[in-house]
Amino acid sequence: MNIKDIAKKCNLSVATISRVINNDPKVADSTRKKVLSVIDKYKFVPNITGRSLRTQKSNKILVLLPTMSNQFYSEIIQGIEETAEEKGYAILVAVTNLQEHQEIKYLHMLRMKHVDGCISLFNTIDAESISSLAKTYPFVQCCEPTMGADVSSVEINNRQAVYDVVNQFIQKGHKTIGMISGDYYKTSELGRETGYKEALRDNGLVFEKSLLVKNFYRYEDGAIGAKKIMAHNPKPTAIVCASDSLALGATSYLKSEGYTVGKDICVMGFDNTAITTYTSPTISSIGQPRYDLGKESFKLLYEKLENINSTNKKIILPYEIIHRESTGCSK
Amino acid sequence: MNIKDIAKKCNLSVATISRVINNDPKVADSTRKKVLSVIDKYKFVPNITGRSLRTQKSNKILVLLPTMSNQFYSEIIQGIEETAEEKGYAILVAVTNLQEHQEIKYLHMLRMKHVDGCISLFNTIDAESISSLAKTYPFVQCCEPTMGADVSSVEINNRQAVYDVVNQFIQKGHKTIGMISGDYYKTSELGRETGYKEALRDNGLVFEKSLLVKNFYRYEDGAIGAKKIMAHNPKPTAIVCASDSLALGATSYLKSEGYTVGKDICVMGFDNTAITTYTSPTISSIGQPRYDLGKESFKLLYEKLENINSTNKKIILPYEIIHRESTGCSK
DNA sequence: CTTTTTTATTTAAACGTTTACATTTATATT
């Protein structure tokens, strides 16, 4: 059942059927009604490939993830998906597993016109490549804009978030504060570490290298980090972490060493993933507006889909500091 | 740059170019070499939409997930993805959020030929609908085959897995064993619960309704379930859970009540997600071969893609019982 | 050196749409 068949059933030309399908106002109400009823009767659905070939659009967008094994992305994708659907776009999710050749392979889908645009949650390729890609193809970075790249992006103010948290700690009397960060997501990491350092500085505290440890984002790294930090003298009374898994690992190490987290020492996570409420103590965390990060990313992408020459925008969304048991303590 | 342009550059017809692209042996070696060099020179990539329209295949398959916020699926998808890629298929991931209208919407992509086939990780629609869908379109169920549906599927033996675990508990001297299950994934749930009941029966123990609680799969439900089960007299000394989050919730409740999990009471999770090693105590779990579940699912789907009338197959893959701290105890 | 067979290449139609342009029909203006 194709548009020709429908045209025959209606005693009309395919053009008119097409116009009805595409809500072209230049068709008489009576004919429109007739056509719609026939379409409905035969449950006709226009062939998307034919349409794509003709319009030179796939009506699909690519969502590029560094990994699937991160709770964090699911809601972002939902935000993208639901906003995209309103505009008639389907999403295609691909995972790079942090490998550059995978990333390049998937980005090639843009050039091959398999997809009309791309929202990327993380990129390894350099700023210049990103800029030039974004000049030619609709492309938006979400959460981790490449530094120095000329591209539309959506993120939170990572620097300010950690700044606020450390500031709160200091207001509560904490004097020695550690930080466990990662060594991969360059942009957000740098922001978070800068926030840490600036909050110390603005409160007259000196930044000490041994209180900031960087590694991966695995649970184990949280434990290792906490161990290193607790070796400091005087002993830290608060630790801010660049992810919830790090905070969890740190907490578990601290517990095993006899500390009561939330009392002897405060631990702050990042991303407010579900796991934060599944543990004892529950983990305080900095929450990102995940759904909206996705939603706004698509909106930016849509501007590019409509006009590739529209100016790049950088959107900053608000974060949220959620206190749970792990930060119950003042000093 | 399209196939016509290449043809012109080569002084050949488009047909010959097409044959080179598709490795048709009916083309002279010398011409093939020439064509390939031109293709390479201009970095020509065949337009997939044109090809799809002509061949009436999209070379895409749909992967249908109940939810993205489950660690468990990521590796399955990877298994599908990598196997699919070898055969030239790209995957499109969609999430139903357990809503039937979403499921129906996405399955419609099969009829609309947006995708050539579908691997579904969960279905709400009834067995008859599944059977008739699978008769017309390449369709495979992974992990949660609909009971009574005539369809290819891949899963583990859920019944046997729990049977084994409960049996082990009994061998170790446990006499009162509870189970926390869910109330959604009909197939795996029923299997797991049956395994529980049969192991009790085969060891001369009676199944008591109050020792099997069913609810959702959330963390909270694990805590609620454990509370109910511990109200039993005599007190249970082991609990098997239908998911890791349930096991985690149960463990957290038990700890808060002063029990030492792994010593006073054993807790077994299901799915062996990363979270099991992030907690104290670490959680024992039943592991499914996730990558292979995905891989085998695609293989089955591929059989259907090649011949929709090939017979349906049911594949059962091995599971793995992983003991960690939470099951350290014998009685 | 024909004729037949095999191999290589071309021609042209087809896939299912959309859309500029042409045409017909209806309505408004004189």
Place this chain on the structure above:
DNA sequence: AATATAAATGTAAACGTTTAAATAAAAAAG
């Protein structure tokens, strides 16, 4: 009533491939 204008519909080309069928070229057979 004749003409101009507007609205509705039709015609046909185009999007980029693949692939039967037709043809041309080369090789084998006589």
